Amino acid sequence: MLTVSMTVNGKQVSKEVEPRTLLVQFLREHLSLTGTHVGCDTSQCGACVVHVDGTSVKSCTMLAAQADGATVTTIEGLAQDGELHPMQAAFKEHHGLQCGFCTPGMVMSAVDLLKHNPDPSDREIREWLQGNICRCTGYHNIVKAIQAAAQSMRG
Ligand code: FES
Ligand code: FES
Numbered sequence: 001m002l003t004v005s006m007t008v009n010g011k012q013v014s015k016e017v018e019p020r021t022l023l024v025q026f027l028r029e030h031l032s033l034t035g036t037h038v039g040c041d042t043s044q045c046g047a048c049v050v051h052v053d054g055t056s057v058k059s060c061t062m063l064a065a066q067a068d069g070a071t072v073t074t075i076e077g078l079a080q081d082g083e084l085h086p087m088q089a090a091f092k093e094h095h096g097l098q099c100g101f102c103t104p105g106m107v108m109s110a111v112d113l114l115k116h117n118p119d120p121s122d123r124e125i126r127e128w129l130q131g132n133i134c135r136c137t138g139y140h141n142i143v144k145a146i147q148a149a150a151q152s153m154r155g
Contacts, residue, residue, distance in 0.1 A: 004064045008033070009077030017064050023057075024048045026064035027074055035075040035104050039133070046132030049105035050074045056112035058131070075104035078111070087111050087149040096145030098136035106132050110146045118154055122147070 004021075005014040008031060015030045027033045027050065036059060039047035048059045051073040078085040087107050090096065097103045106129065113120060113128045120128070125143050134142065 002065060004068050006067050006069060007071045009072075009074060019063070019065060021064045022060055023050070023052075023062040023064050023067050023072075024059035026067075027059060027072070030064075033074050033076050037101055037104055039101060039105075039135075044131075044133065045102070046105040046109060046129075047102050049108040049132065051108060051112065054112075054115070056109050073108075075108060078107065085111065086152045087114075087146070090145040090149035090152065091142070094141050094145040094148055096138065096142045098134075098138045102132060102134045102136075106134070106142055110142075110149065113146070114150055114153060119150060120146070 001016045002019055003014060004017050004026065005012070008027070013031060015026070017026060017030065024036055024038055027036050036050055037047035038060060039045035043058055043061050046058060049056050050059045052067055052070050078088060084092065087110050091103060091107060109129060109132050113125065117124060122143050125146050
């Protein structure tokens, strides 16, 4: 066992974990932050995307120990003071989800996209989301929602 410490959604946490514990397991099983989903065992689906030190990362591809000392944000940490993040609000408004399974990862990836590119084209959004799979194939409205969020965040 080893001790892993990090800041998750603004709170300092410290837990004893097995060295092989993945970051996604740490979040879900040790911190009960189950908004971060596991949709595959091949690092393909993107349902597990969180931000580590401000950058989107598939949390199933990283050991919890590798995030020791990092600042992590999950979907649960995006809303502030009871207000949805503009990306969450846009997904809701533009029906950017069906079953919702891929949504936390889509939203976290999209927020990171807008940090790099505040005014992305549809093509740039689709390219950025190559690592996020929606099994309901709701991509059209996801792209619309991201465009709307980009506009509201620029405005
Ligand atoms: S669970 Fe991480 S990419 Fe699918
Ligand atoms: S909304 Fe169902 S997987 Fe994307």
